Amino acid sequence: MSPAPADPLVSCIVPVFNGERYLAEALDSIFAQTYQSIEVIVADDGSSDKSRSVAASYGARVRWMSQATAGPAATRNLGVRAARGDLLAFLDADDLWKPRKLEYQVAQLREHSELQACVTHAQMFWAPELAAEENSCREHPRAQPIPGYASTTLLARRPVFDSIGLFREDLWFADSTEWFIRFREAKLSLHAIPEVLVLHRMHGANLTRRRSEASKAEFAKVISAALARRRSAR
Amino acid sequence: MTIDSSSCYRPCGENLASTIIDGDAVLVNLATGVYYSLDGAAGAAWEMIEKGRSVAAIAQLLSARYETTAEQALADVGNLVLRLLDENLIAQVETQPPAGAEPVVEQRLPYRTPELAMYTDMADLLALDPPMPGLVTAPTPERK
Numbered sequence: 001m002s003p004a005p006a007d008p009l010v011s012c013i014v015p016v017f018n019g020e021r022y023l024a025e026a027l028d029s030i031f032a033q034t035y036q037s038i039e040v041i042v043a044d045d046g047s048s049d050k051s052r053s054v055a056a057s058y059g060a061r062v063r064w065m066s067q068a069t070a071g072p073a074a075t076r077n078l079g080v081r082a083a084r085g086d087l088l089a090f091l092d093a094d095d096l097w098k099p100r101k102l103e104y105q106v107a108q109l110r111e112h113s114e115l116q117a118c119v120t121h122a123q124m125f126w127a128p129e130l131a132a133e134e135n136s137c138r139e140h141p142r143a144q145p146i147p148g149y150a151s152t153t154l155l156a157r158r159p160v161f162d163s164i165g166l167f168r169e170d171l172w173f174a175d176s177t178e179w180f181i182r183f184r185e186a187k188l189s190l191h192a193i194p195e196v197l198v199l200h201r202m203h204g205a206n207l208t209r210r211r212s213e214a215s216k217a218e219f220a221k222v223i224s225a226a227l228a229r230r231r232s233a234r
Numbered sequence: 235m236t237i238d239s240s241s242c243y244r245p246c247g248e249n250l251a252s253t254i255i256d257g258d259a260v261l262v263n264l265a266t267g268v269y270y271s272l273d274g275a276a277g278a279a280w281e282m283i284e285k286g287r288s289v290a291a292i293a294q295l296l297s298a299r300y301e302t303t304a305e306q307a308l309a310d311v312g313n314l315v316l317r318l319l320d321e322n323l324i325a326q327v328e329t330q331p332p333a334g335a336e337p338v339v340e341q342r343l344p345y346r347t348p349e350l351a352m353y354t355d356m357a358d359l360l361a362l363d364p365p366m367p368g369l370v371t372a373p374t375p376e377r378k
Contacts, residue, residue: 122362141265146361153362177363181356192358200362216251216264223269223356224253224260 007037008086008110010102010155013079015072016055017045019093022201023054026093027062035102042093043079045069051093073167073175076151080166086158090151094201101197105155108191116188117156120197122148127203134202145196151176153198160188173215174222181226237312239290243283243324250323254281261323267357270321275300276348279314283324289315300345310347317350 012030016023023042030040040062042055046069055062065082067074076090087109091097105118123145126134137143151167154176164182167175183190245252249265259272259280272280275296282292293308300307318324 142361147358148362149359150363174363177359180359184359216262217253219264219360220251220253220260220262221255223262224255224258226356227260227269227271227353228255 007035008106009084010035010038010087010089010106011079011083011085012038012040012102013076013083013088013090014040014042014093015045015075015079015090016042016047016051016093017069017072017075018047018049018051020047020050020054022094022203023051024057025096026091027055027058029096029098030091031058031061032099033097033102034100035106038102039063039083039085041065041079041082043067043075043082045071045075071169071172073171074169076175077166077169080161083158087155088158088161089155091198092152092200094203095152096199096201098197098199102155104193104195104197108193109155109157112189112191114189115191116160117154117183117190118193119148119150119153119155119190120193121145121195122150122153122198122200123196124200124202127201129204130202147192148198148200149177149180149192150200151179152200164188171218171222174218177219178222181222185226185229235316237289237315239293239308239312240288240329241315242286242288242327242329243315243318244286244327245284246323246325252280252284257281262360263321263323264360267354267360268321269353269356270323271351271353272348273351274343274346274348275302275310276314276350279311279348283315283318286327288329296345296348299339299343301342302345314348314350321350321352 014026027040042062042064044051044064044066046067052064055064063082065078067078080088087106089102101120108118109115124143164186167179171178249263251262251264253260254277257277259277260269262269278296278299279292282295289311290308293304293311296302296307296311297304
C-alpha cells in the first residue's frame with residue numbers, strides 16, 4: 001500500500017493596514033485551525049500602527065512582509081509572491097476563520113482534482129460599538145449566511161494565479177470580485193462550501209464599508225468591463 | 235400606467251452603482267447583485283435621466299441624435315422609464331426647469347429601440363464584497 005501523500009502546505013496570507021486592533025484575533029483563528037500544515041504570512045501595506053509588533057509576538061510562526069502603501073490588492077499580491085505553499089488562502093486582518101475552515105477546504109481540493117479553488121459561506125458580525133447597527137440590520141439579506149466570493153474565504157491552488165493572474169492592483173475596492181470574474185471566465189472549477197466558515201467583521205474603519213461613490217463606480221466599471229469582454233467573445 | 239412627458243426622474247440612491255462607457259450604461263444593484271445594460275439610445279437616455287431631464291426632453295434628444303421620429307422616441311422613452319421604475323432604478327423627482335440645448339449632431343445615428351437588459355449571473359459574486367447597502371457611512375482609514 002502506497003503511503004498517503006503528505007498534507008499540502010497552505011500559505012495563509014493576512015493583508016494588513018493599520019490593523020493592530022484585530023490582527024491578533026485573526027492570527028489566533030489561523031493557529032486554531034484543525035489543519036496544521038500551514039505557513040502564515042502577514043503582508044503589510046505600510047502600516048503606521050503596532051501591527052508589526054502584534055505579528056512579531058508570534059515569533060517565527062509568522063513571516064512579516066512589508067511594502068510602501070500601495071492598496072489592498074498589491075498587499076495580497078505581496079503575500080502571494082512570498083508564499084511557498086501549494087495552496088493559498090487569505091484572511092483579512094479584521095476577519096476570522098472558524099477552526100475547520102482549512103480542513104474542509106483542503107479535503108475538497110484533495111478529493112476533487114478538477115477543482116481549482118474552494119470558497120465557503122461567510123457571515124457578517126458587528127464590533128461591539130456598532131450594536132445599534134447590528135440590531136437594525138439583523139433581518140438584512142446580507143446579515144444572513146452568504147456565499148463568500150471574496151479573498152477572505154478563498155483557498156486556491158497556486159497555479160491558478162499563474163493562469164489567470166494576480167489581483168489587479170489598480171482596484172482598491174473590487175479587486176477580489178474582479179479576480180473571481182476572471183476565474184469564472186477562464187471556466188475554472190470552484191466549489192462553494194455551504195457552511196459558514198468565515199466571519200466578516202463590520203467595524204468603524206473597514207474598507208468594505210466605504211460606501212463612497214468611488215467604490216460604487218469601481219464595481220460598476222468591473223462589471224461593465226466583464227460584460228464588454230463577454231460580448232466581444234461572441 | 236402612463237408616463238407624463240413633463241415628468242423628471244433620478245437614479246435611485248444608495249444601492250445603485252452606474253457607469254457610462256462609450257455611450258453605453260451599466261447599472262448594478264448592489265443590494266441584489268443584479269446588473270443591467272443600456273446600450274446606444276438607451277445609454278443616451280440614461281445619461282439624460284442622470285441630469286434630471288424630462289421625458290419630453292430625453293425624447294427630443296433621441297430624435298435629434300438618432301434616426302427616429304419625435305413620436306416614436308417619446309413612446310420608447312416612456313416604455314424605458316416604466317421598465318426602470320419596475321426595477322426600482324429610478325424615482326420621480328420634481329419637474330426641473332428646461333435645460334440648455336444639447337449639442338447638435340451632424341449626422342444622425344441608426345436607431346434601435348432603447349431597452350433595459352437585465353443579468354443575474356453575477357449575483358453570487360456580488361453577495362459579500364461590495365459595500366453593504368443600508369449601512370451608515372463609516373469613517374475610513376486614510377491610505378494614500
